[in-house]
Amino acid sequence: MLRSMLEAFKNLFKPVRTIQYPAEDIVLPSGYRGLIEYGIDECIFCDKCEKVCPPGAILFYQHEGGEKEYRYNPWLCIYCGECVRACPKPEEALWQSETKQHSAVKEDGANEGWFVWEDACKKSRQRYVEAKKADKIQNKSEE
Numbered sequence: 001m002l003r004s005m006l007e008a009f010k011n012l013f014k015p016v017r018t019i020q021y022p023a024e025d026i027v028l029p030s031g032y033r034g035l036i037e038y039g040i041d042e043c044i045f046c047d048k049c050e051k052v053c054p055p056g057a058i059l060f061y062q063h064e065g066g067e068k069e070y071r072y073n074p075w076l077c078i079y080c081g082e083c084v085r086a087c088p089k090p091e092e093a094l095w096q097s098e099t100k101q102h103s104a105v106k107e108d109g110a111n112e113g114w115f116v117w118e119d120a121c122k123k124s125r126q127r128y129v130e131a132k133k134a135d136k137i138q139n140k141s142e143e
């Protein structure tokens with residue numbers, strides 16, 4: 001008891017090592033791995049980024065016409081950089097910026113909406129594959 005009181009007293013005169021996060025901003029070192037940025041014009045829609053992402057923070061929605069829509073969830077992202085490493089066009093289609101997103105101040109329900117979207121993406125893929133199959137069968141029967 002006495003020892004811990006002594007320790008607490010000694011610490012009163014030491015410099016503060018912590019900050020009031022998230023109210024106080026963190027000073028980031030250069031090269032910090034932050035948010036994922038995306039360039040639609042360079043993307044070849046290979047889906048590699050989506051497949052390697054550990055938490056599933058990148059999703060592609062498949063429209064009926066075949067075009068894909070990219071979505072990224074910064075609150076789910078763990079900034080590991082796996083997607084950039086897997087991308088065949090790094091720095092053009094996908095890159096990691098030095099900006100950050102405070103997970104502690106995320107919007108309410110941000111991930112909840114994301115999981116609804118995740119389900120919609122899966123269904124859109126299924127729909128697309130089934131439509132393609134049906135087209136193939138019809139084309140064959142017309143030959």
Ligand code: SF4
Nearest residue numbers: 053077078080081083
């Ligand atoms: S940095 Fe990691 S977690 Fe974030 S989107 Fe890329 S693969 Fe997913």
Ligand code: SF4
Nearest residue numbers: 043044046047049087
């Ligand atoms: S890995 Fe790169 S090229 Fe492939 S879908 Fe993702 S961003 Fe596009």
